[in-house]
Amino acid sequence: MDRNLSDLPVSSGDPFWPLRFLDARFEPRDPLFDLDEIEDEQDELPRRRRKKPSRAAILAAAIAAAGCVARGSPAIHASDSILVQLEPGAAPPEGRADPEKGPPIVALESLAPDGEAPLLRLPLEPGTDAAKAAEQLERAPGVQFAEPVYIYQASRMPNDPRHRDQWALTKIEANQAWARTVGDRSVTVAVIDDGVALDHPDLQSNLWTNPQEIPGNGEDDDGDGIVDDWHGADFVDGDGDPSPAPEGEARWHGSHVSGTIGAAGDNHLGVVGVNWNVSIMAVRGLGPRGGRSDDLARSIDYAVDHGARVINASWGGGGRSQALARAIERAGRRGALFVAAAGNGSGRSPDFPAGLDADNVLSVGATTPDDLLATFSNRGSRIVAPGVGILSTTAPGRYERYDGTSMAAPHVSGAAALLWAAHPEASLEQVARALLEGAEHGRLNVAQAFDAFEMDEPAPQALALSRASLTFRSRAFLTQTVSIRTQSGAPRKWRASADRKWIKLGPAEGDSPARISISVDRDRLAPFGDVGTVRFVDDDGQGPTLQVEARPDDSLVAVTAGSCEMKDGALHARAGAGCSLQAAEGESAAIRWTLPGGRQVAGSHLYAWFARRGRFEMTLGAGPARTDAIPVVIE
Structure with missing residues (x-):
């Protein structure tokens, strides 16, 4: 049942009441649960973060601070590019021909x-x-939509009032829920934010690790196009290190969020999260100037593809991006809950993406220790949670208090992960319903969410593949990958078998979600190719099939859309044309296109404008042993 919280009383100040655990048996042995902090460690902190602001300052910050976009504020977008969604099979729109x-x-x-x-x-x-x-491109043939690249900001307000306990965990009755479970490493929560302090001692043991990646070897072991993504990925800088920016005072937002979800419990150190045990997937989608809708959409796809059941989005504002909305809806279809900060602008409609009308989205407002809606909080969220004076992890070995709906959202993300730890078979709908129905006058109550949880019907557990078929049509037959998971996202054992000896699988069994590498043993393939099938089954013998086709082919490139054509071994294009090309190798992140001038593009598809008339050459690399030259004639 949804609740509109716009009529909750609003705090007239920022009272903090020291609270205790109701059941000491489940109180973790964490010194900072009682805030035995070392004051000299805080000397380097900015002074303004250590002073308790006046009520007027809080209200002003809620409207003016970066990251707090009030209702009615103009959308901010990037000036260097736009996003264009093509219809299936359509060519890229034409570009400007530049002869000089x-x-x-x-x-x-x-x-x-x-x-x-x-x-x-x-x-x-x-x-x-x-x-x-x-707006102009949206009218072009073959274009579904076109939009600016919107910029989104983190939703916290800096504040460090230095109070003496983690009042929020007691308020949401996490300690009572811990009698049932303290979390499980099998549940993955993706924190899409400005990075996570990977070497913070209170986070290290709960960081997600990519089971198919070998750290530090400089290789893309799992075929996802990212090298050494051991604990997550960075879509701001485009690499496998999701650590925060190397400098800047406001770079610990994602680390603070992560600590609320899953700072390690019972470790004689620091604070504790809603989950003592969990897998936190660090996905850096925001930089010092905020996050772009294109980077954030890719971050969401990455998180779901690698098994995240919960995605925490403590950011918002900006415009309504269709590209970002589609990524969130894709996540919902694959069983992932998207928990989003409602915003700090005091409006009655949540910021985007929290305000997205999708079944898998929970918007979260912020409350004070006395259960009043925080003065800065959005008033239209589906649920509220503590968001004032929240103590959590920041820089390695450090702990600070932040305010904001950003700090409220991870309490809900953590609660969802805790429910899935106790009920791994549960569906997205069942977990979301338990959180909403267990809320106490709209405010998160983890213990009551467990009471409200009902397995009234079996969650969909059928195995599903990310793709129905693979085609290998080349000389090299590079490795391709597929993902497997259940419809609800719950873990489930699977095994795979191929009906042809030339189809190689790695691994051939495991627990979902997982990524499976498929490759071709050319020595066992018939001279003119073959078509085979890989069957994936669960313990009940049920599951999907994958069709695998392998055809030896000496061609390098196929034109899949646009006016370009391969003729006499060269690629011919009209100046200004937009074309789609595909390497004959098939779908593989190992393919590299090298364009005139040296720019490299990874992946089997190349979408391009052909701008300047003349004769050029580009190369196509398909593995370490082979690079082929392709003449290009632009007329």
Whole structure:
């Protein structure tokens, strides 16, 4: 049952009441649960974060601070590019032909996951109005929608009132819920934020690890296009290290959020999270200037593809991005709960994406220790949770108090993870309903969420694959990957078998969710190719099938959309044309296109503008042993 919280009483100040655990048997042995803090460790903190602000300052900060976008504020967007969603099979829109300068081929990055129609990021000339450019392109043939790249900000307000306990965990009755479970490492929560302090001693033991990645070897072991993504990924800088920015005072937001969800419990150290045990997947989607909708959409797809059951989004504002909304809805179809900060602008409608009308989205407002709605909090959220004076992890070995709906959301994310730890077979709908129905006058109550949980019907446990077929049509037959998970996201044992000896699997059994590598043993393949099937089954012998086709082929590139054509061994294009190309190797992140000028593009598809007339050459690398040259004629 949803609750509109706009009529909750609003705090007239910021009282803090020292509270204790109701049942000492479940009180963790964490010194900072009683805040035995060392004051000299805080000397380097900014002075303004250590002073208790006046009520007027809080209200002013809620409206003016970066990251707090009030209702009615104009959307902020990037000026360097726009996003264009193509219809299936459509060619990229035409670009501007430039006969004298600029690169002859301009690569257009696709942000869509495998199997989806391309979502292209189109670069803009300096001074171009992004909103107008998107409006014009939306009318172009083959375009579903076009929009600016919106910018989203973290939703906290800095404050360090230095109070003596984690009042919020007692308020939401987490200690009573711990009598049932203290969490489980099998449950993964993705924190999409500004990074996580990977070497914080209170977070290290609860960091997610990628089971198919070998850390530090410089290889993309799991075929997801990211090298050494051991604890998560960074979509701001484009690498496998989701640590915060190397400098700047406001870079511990994601670390603070992570501690609320899952700072290690019972470890004689620091604070404790809602979960003593959990897997926190660090996904850096926000930088010092906020987060772009394109990076955040890719962050969500990455989190779900690697098994996250909960996604915490302590950010918002900006415009309503269709690209971001589709990524959130894709996550819901795969059983992932999206918990979002409602916003700090005091409005009655949650900021985007918290206000998205999707079954898997829970918007979260913030309350004070006396159960009043915080003065800064949005008033239209589906649920509220403590968000004032929240003590949690920041820099390695450090702990600070922050305010904001950003701090409220991870209490709900942590509660969802705790429910899934006790009921791994539960569906997204069952967990969301328990959180809402167990709320106490709209405020999160973890113990009552357990009481409200009802397995009134079996959650859908059927195994599902990310793709129904794979095609290998080349000389090298590079490895391709598929993902497997249950419809609800619950873990389930599976095993796979192929009906052809030339199909190689790795691994051939395990627990969902998982990524499976599929490759071809050419020595066992018939000279003209073959079609085989891989069957995935659970313990009941039920599951999906994957069709695998392998055809030896000497061609390098196929034109899949647009006016380009392969002729006499060369690629011919009209100046200004937009075309889609596909390497004959099939779907593989190991493929590298090298364009004139040296820019490299990873992946089997290349979406590009052909801008400058002349004869050029690009190369196609398909593994360490082979690079082929492709002549390009732009007319």
